[in-house]
Amino acid sequence: MVNEYTSPPAQELETFLPHDGQNGVSKYKISPAANGKKSDAEANLVGEYDPFKERHVEHPTTDCDTLTHLLKASLGTGILAMPVAFSFAGLVGGIFATIVTAIICTHCSYVLVKCAHTLYKRTKRPQMSFAEVAEVAFANGPTWCRKFGPLAKYSILYCLFLTYFGTCSVYTVIIAKNFAQVIEYYVGQEIDVRIYIACLLVPLILLSWVPNLKYLAPVSMVANVFMGLGLGITMWYFVRDMPPVSDRPLFTSVLTLPSFFSIVIFAMEAIGVVMPLENQMKTPQHFIGLCGVLNQGMSGVTLIYILLGFLGYVRYGSEAHGSITLNLPNDEYLGQAVKVLIGLAVYCTFGLQFYVCLDIGWNGIKERFTKRPVLVNYVMRTVMVAAAVVLAVAVPTITPFVGLIGAFCFSILGLLIPVFIEMVTYWEEGFGKGYWMIWKNIVVCIFGVIALVFGTKSSIEEIIEIYTK
Numbered sequence: 001m002v003n004e005y006t007s008p009p010a011q012e013l014e015t016f017l018p019h020d021g022q023n024g025v026s027k028y029k030i031s032p033a034a035n036g037k038k039s040d041a042e043a044n045l046v047g048e049y050d051p052f053k054e055r056h057v058e059h060p061t062t063d064c065d066t067l068t069h070l071l072k073a074s075l076g077t078g079i080l081a082m083p084v085a086f087s088f089a090g091l092v093g094g095i096f097a098t099i100v101t102a103i104i105c106t107h108c109s110y111v112l113v114k115c116a117h118t119l120y121k122r123t124k125r126p127q128m129s130f131a132e133v134a135e136v137a138f139a140n141g142p143t144w145c146r147k148f149g150p151l152a153k154y155s156i157l158y159c160l161f162l163t164y165f166g167t168c169s170v171y172t173v174i175i176a177k178n179f180a181q182v183i184e185y186y187v188g189q190e191i192d193v194r195i196y197i198a199c200l201l202v203p204l205i206l207l208s209w210v211p212n213l214k215y216l217a218p219v220s221m222v223a224n225v226f227m228g229l230g231l232g233i234t235m236w237y238f239v240r241d242m243p244p245v246s247d248r249p250l251f252t253s254v255l256t257l258p259s260f261f262s263i264v265i266f267a268m269e270a271i272g273v274v275m276p277l278e279n280q281m282k283t284p285q286h287f288i289g290l291c292g293v294l295n296q297g298m299s300g301v302t303l304i305y306i307l308l309g310f311l312g313y314v315r316y317g318s319e320a321h322g323s324i325t326l327n328l329p330n331d332e333y334l335g336q337a338v339k340v341l342i343g344l345a346v347y348c349t350f351g352l353q354f355y356v357c358l359d360i361g362w363n364g365i366k367e368r369f370t371k372r373p374v375l376v377n378y379v380m381r382t383v384m385v386a387a388a389v390v391l392a393v394a395v396p397t398i399t400p401f402v403g404l405i406g407a408f409c410f411s412i413l414g415l416l417i418p419v420f421i422e423m424v425t426y427w428e429e430g431f432g433k434g435y436w437m438i439w440k441n442i443v444v445c446i447f448g449v450i451a452l453v454f455g456t457k458s459s460i461e462e463i464i465e466i467y468t469k
Contacts, residue, residue: 051120052284055127059214060282063293069213069277070270070297072220072349075227075304077174077342078267082305083312083320085267088260090251091313095306097257101264102302104447106294108418109274113288115418115425116275127284129359130275130413131156134421141424156417157360159409160272164356165388166405171350172197172204172392178325178343182336194393200347201389207351208358208381213280216351223348230341231308233334234324238311248314261447262455266406268301271414272356357384400462407455415448 061069086094116133120126123136135153138145176196184190210216274294278287287293312324321327325342328335361380369376392398419441423431431437 049121049124051117051124051126055284057280057282059212059280061214061217061277061280062282063286065214065217066277066281066287067293067297068217068220068224069273069352070293071301072223072227072352073270073273073277074268074297074301075224076267076349077171077323077346078263079231079305079308080323080325080342081263081267082309083316083324084322085260085263086309086313087318087320088252088256088263090249091245091310092250093252093257094260094309094313097260098264098306098309099302101261101447102268102298102305104444105265105268105414106298108415108444109271109294109298110288111422112271112274112418113278113294115421116278117285117288118425127279128275129279129363130160130272131360133275134417137421137425142427145424152417156413157364159413161357161360163406163409163413164272164353165384166398166401167353168350168357168385169388169391169398171346171353172200172389173396173398175200175343175346175350176392176396178339178346181330182339185330185336193396197389197392197396201386203347204350204389205382205385207347208354208385209378210351213277213355216355219348219351223345223352226341226345226348230325230338230345231304233338233341234328235308235311237328237335238315242311242315243317245314248317258450258454259458262407262451262458264305265414265447265451266403266410266455268305269410269414271410271418273352276355276359354381354385354388397466400459400466403462404456404459407459408452411448411452411455415444415451419444 082098085098089097112130112133115137116128119128119133119136119140122140125136128136131153134156135149137149138152139149140146173193176193176199180191180193180196183196207219210219278284281287281293289295308324312320316324316327319327325338328338330336358381361384362377365376365380366373395401422437423441426437
């Protein structure tokens with residue numbers, strides 16, 4: 001089941017005072033050793049609170065399990081758009097721009113977890129969600145920002161739920177269309193995609209019943225295998241009859257780079273699963289660090305993104321489709337195998353994306369259903385999956401709408417919110433020599449705004465194109 005957080009005793013958390021009596025603004029007391037003014041030696045003498053020893057997870061995940069989930073979260077269907085992304089940057093430009101994008105996305109996830117670990121100790125809490133980290137950071141920050149804590153929390157919750165619920169609905173469409181292309185080739189008759197989507201209801205409900213991330217790890221491993229095989233066959237098509245590399249430009253205009261960044265950021269971004277993964281780890285301190293799970297996973301993801309984008313652009317150039325599998329022949333067994341494998345990979349990935357919605361939904365209602373929590377939890381899972389499938393059946397062209405929501409939400413959640421959390425978390429400690437943290441965060445914010453503007457623009461254009469046809 002979803003891990004249920006049990007609050008520390010009240011005497012340890014004198015901290016969380018619901019209101020201060022003035023305008024109902026939430027305030028939080030920082031524990032005496034948490035203001036950043038004590039040295040490490042002093043903290044050790046008084047017995048500094050260790051959140052990782054106090055954390056109790058019923059079914060904790062290992063580092064390997066977490067790495068598997070992280071790879072699956074980052075290797076989504078967005079990777080199939082990498083050849084198109086390279087067309088906006090060129091061969092060499094695409095390589096460097098992908099590396100820069102990966103560094104920024106990884107850094108923002110790193111910042112979020114690092115701030116969470118700092119706030120665990122300050123408030124004596126063993127774990128927090130993304131929204132709780134934001135709320136506690138603002139509540140423990142400078143006076144002027146404390147009133148924004150609840151706003152930050154609920155904004156993140158609503159954006160995460162909306163984005164990932166929409167993503168789950170889109171996944172049903174993607175799975176259905178991949179299988180439909182293969183089935184219709186042999187049947188010789190076109191069938192309404194809504195029928196394929198409706199047929200996925202029971203399999204998706206069964207997948208959603210996997211109780212926790214520990215048991216979902218083998219599913220993510222299977223998804224990685226399917227995706228790896230699908231991408232491997234796709235790359236074989238790339239190198240078969242590949243034209244000379246010299247036929248493609250090494251760099252393109254600077255003016256097209258924003259389009260590149262908007263595609264790759266949304267393909268690579270997985271900020272919604274970062275804290276759920278960290279919260280379920282047996283050794284959460286291994287998530288970050290130079291050789292931590294986060295850096296290991298994102299390094300591998302970056303190499304795969306570069307390889308697929310480079311080879312796909314060399315092979316198809318400007319003729320590359322938004323999903324590169326559409327360039328593969330539908331009358332060959334290997335081309336059909338790719339579509340089946342990617343359809344199965346997306347199906348297995350549904351469980352991990354759904355977990356974000358489940359975590360938010362269950363934390364919102366669990367206090368009202370204390371008598372039969374297991375039954376209520378499974379009913380909630382079933383209802384949420386059914387709602388996602390019904391939405392996909394009603395609007396099978398939902399993909400660009402969710403892309404619009406993702407462009408807006410992920411650029412804010414994945415890039416902008418983490419740097420604001422970092423600023424208020426370390427406000428009292430300073431921003432480093434030469435205020436390097438401020439300058440670094442300005443650069444990240446520029447990327448965030450670029451992703452927001454151009455990602456939104458691209459999604460709106462896609463919606464207009466679909467509905468004007």
